[in-house]
Amino acid sequence: MCGQVSKAVVLQKSIDYLQYLSQQKKKQEADLATLKKEVVALQIMRANYDQLVKAHQRAPHIPEDIVSDEAKFQVSMNNFAELSGCVFSWIEEQCKPVDLQEMMGTILRQVQNFEDEDQHPDPAYQNIRLNHP
Structure with missing residues (x-):
């Protein structure tokens, strides 16, 4: 068996x-x-x-x-x-790389200017920026 x-x-x-x-x-x-x-x-x-x-x-x-x-x-x-x-x-x-680089530079400058001027439309964002230097 x-x-x-x-x-x-x-x-x-x-x-x-x-x-x-x-x-x-x-x-x-x-x-x-x-x-x-x-x-x-x-x-x-x-x-x-x-x-x-x-x-x-x-x-x-x-x-x-x-x-x-x-x-x-x-x-x-x-x-x-x-x-x-x-x-x-x-x-x-x-x-083309040159065009993309220029576009990104423009966008980054706009974002930086926007943040420098504290003109963010969301009040919560401004509260965060005021509390965290």
């Missing part, structure tokens, strides 16, 4: 291990599918940046392809490639 119990235990452990391996395989297949999608997305992004570089190399001084404010809201979302191409073009044109 001891031999039969032992065979049943071995068989059950083998079944459990096969189920574990099956689950691992499914998880790895899902991970692989996710990674493949990421690779495709990265390839699309690279292609968009390659196009931007080529466009700037052809006409570095002439901003011919500036998108109007009206057109920015008419972006097609038919596919990731088209959407990302529009987004990357806009980011590269509108979010």
